Amino acid sequence: MARASSGRSRRAPSRSYGVTPWGAAFLRAFAAADSRRMSKARSYFRDRHVHGLTVDGGRITSSVSGSQLDPFEVTIELRTVDAPTVVGLLRAAGRLGDLTDVARGGQPVGLLEFVAPTEAADAVAGCTCPIDDRCIHVLATAYEVAAQIDHDPSVLLAVMGAPLAELLALANGTPEPDAPDRGHVVDAGRVVDDDFYGDRAALPDAPTLTDFHAFTEFEAPLLRQALRATGIAALDVAEAADELAAMYEHLGGRSRGVGT
Structure with a gap:
């Protein structure tokens, strides 16, 4: 017997931000913003008004579509940290393994304390709109x-x-002197991954991947069809495609930019 329809259309899932300790720590630099602007900026974020987001050496840029025909251009510059100093602090605290944790997607508290912004003065923002530096476009x-x-x-x-690749290179350049075993190994001046099997074996270098991008080589209709075949609802296909595109950009190492 067919199930009666509730008469309500299914809405796209609401997007979230700052739900992890690291994401929330970044937002400390924007905590002083006006609450009404924050509310409007949340709507802009959830409705995907932010485009062309890039991150490069403490500088963030984006285009944000609003009520006008042309999008507004946003620039945010963060007070950066010194990568060698961060590695030195990690080494002194016996926490070089935090870098491996981040490479695996973890969010170690120790490393966060050395890199996260602490106040609004850590971020200087600009926007082509006529409002001040904490406008809805900057917040979004x-x-x-x-x-x-x-x-x-x-x-x-x-x-x-202080990108992860630079921190790892610095950590691997100098052996950790007389440090107790905390789950990682120093081999010939190189920090090796967790010593899972206890044989202190150095891992081989990662393979070189062929320069291939599914979102330029595949036809979009076929990709959507494949996503639907996995059971993803029609309203979720666009968000799933966005997440896949971001994953390919990250795995391909094409830039430090973050696609949206």
């Missing part, structure tokens, strides 16, 4: 960055001018 961009950090904590490191 900040929420978009926080959402990206929730999914990939290494984005915060790029935002703060």
Whole structure:
């Protein structure tokens, strides 16, 4: 027997931001904003008004569509941290393994304390709209960055001018002197991944991936059809495609930019 319809249309799932400790820590630099603007900016974020989001060495840029025909251009510059200093602090605290944790998607509290912004003065923002530096376009961009950090904590490191690749290179360049075993191994001056099997074996280098991008090589209708075949609802296909595109950009290592 067919089930009676409730008469209510299914709404697209609401987007979230700043739901993890690292995402929330980034938003400290924007906590002093006007509450009414914050409410409007949340709507802009959830309705995907932020486009072309990029992160590069402590500088964030985006285009935010609003009530006018042309989008507004947003620039946010963060007070960056010094990568060698961060590695030195981690080494002194015996927490170099936090870098491995971040590479796996973890959000270690120890590393966060060394890199996160602490106050509104840590962020200087600008927008082509006539409002001041905490306009709804700047806030919507900040929420978009926080959402990206929730999914990939290494984005915060790029935002703060100390990308994960640089931190790992610095950590691997000097052996940790007489440090107790805390789940990672130092081999010939290189921090090796967790010593899971207890054989202190160095891991091989990661393979070189072919430059291939599914969202340029595949036809969009076929991709949507494949997503639907997995059981994803029609209203969720667009959001799933966005997340897949961001994953391919991250895995391909094409830039520090974050696609939206």
